[in-house]
Amino acid sequence: MSHTTDLSINLATIRAQCDLRAACEACARHGIAWVAPWRDQLAATGLAEAARILAGNGLKATGLCRGGMFTTAPDALDDNRRAIDEAAAIGATHLVLVVGGLPAGSRDLAAARRRVADGLAALLPYARAAGMPLAIEPLHPMYAPDRACVNTLAQALDLCDALGDGVGVVLDTYHLWWDPELWPQIARAGRDGRILAHHISDFLVPTRDLLNDRGMMGDGVIDFPAFRRAVAAAGFGGPQEVEIFSTEWAQKPGEAVIATCIERFNSVC
Numbered sequence: 001m002s003h004t005t006d007l008s009i010n011l012a013t014i015r016a017q018c019d020l021r022a023a024c025e026a027c028a029r030h031g032i033a034w035v036a037p038w039r040d041q042l043a044a045t046g047l048a049e050a051a052r053i054l055a056g057n058g059l060k061a062t063g064l065c066r067g068g069m070f071t072t073a074p075d076a077l078d079d080n081r082r083a084i085d086e087a088a089a090i091g092a093t094h095l096v097l098v099v100g101g102l103p104a105g106s107r108d109l110a111a112a113r114r115r116v117a118d119g120l121a122a123l124l125p126y127a128r129a130a131g132m133p134l135a136i137e138p139l140h141p142m143y144a145p146d147r148a149c150v151n152t153l154a155q156a157l158d159l160c161d162a163l164g165d166g167v168g169v170v171l172d173t174y175h176l177w178w179d180p181e182l183w184p185q186i187a188r189a190g191r192d193g194r195i196l197a198h199h200i201s202d203f204l205v206p207t208r209d210l211l212n213d214r215g216m217m218g219d220g221v222i223d224f225p226a227f228r229r230a231v232a233a234a235g236f237g238g239p240q241e242v243e244i245f246s247t248e249w250a251q252k253p254g255e256a257v258i259a260t261c262i263e264r265f266n267s268v269c
């Protein structure tokens with residue numbers, strides 16, 4: 001039986017096929033209740049119009065993707081404040097943060113991590129005032145050089161501990177499945193009220209491309225029911241969000257991709 005109200009479609013999954021309007025209309029046709037748009041999609045559509053398109057299709061926004069990049073963007077604080085405003089304008093439940101990797105030419109990972117902590121601390125008062133939770137997304141360590149130097153759930157939760165209220169984590173199966181500390185750290189995240197999102201995609205063997213070869217659930221090595229049970233036991237009742245960056249799936253019609261997401265969600269996750 002289909003239970004699409006527990007499913008969110010991250011619009012990166014069908015960005016090659018559908019602009020924001022087409023993606024929202026397709027999701028609505030399939031009974032999807034949640035989507036996660038990207039900032040460039042809001043910019044291309046216009047913020048007010050994007051909010052109208054979501055509401056007109058009965059869709060709520062899980063996360064807005066994305067802010068962050070504290071280590072490399074020279075205007076990171078201003079840009080992240082704009083991202084918070086945009087997330088609030090579409091009623092998103094949180095702003096996803098991909099925190100940034102090493103600055104060009106640097107090999108100082110510890111310094112990059114300090115800069116992330118400082119950037120989060122500087123941004124947090126604005127996020128709290130806007131009532132917009134900041135969701136730190138730990139990424140698989142293969143992205144430490146250029147995307148995110150926060151690479152484990154424990155590391156993200158340590159940042160949350162230091163920062164206090166208004167910040168939490170994204171649990172993404174693709175990034176976290178390999179971590180031997182995963183289950184106790186998911187329990188810790190739940191105890192501390194830090195779980196803001198649960199992203200799903202599979203880890204393919206082999207993974208042929210660092211960025212654009214994520215798998216549809218069931219095509220790789222991740223134990224989705226075990227992950228879901230841990231997240232549910234930790235008290236998170238929000239939707240699971242399919243987020244697949246894939247040159248392979250980008251070549252299939254958007255409607256077919258959504259239909260497959262729903263079918264796999266129901267049969268695998």
Ligand code: ZN
Pocket residue numbers: 137170172199243
């Ligand atoms: Zn994710």
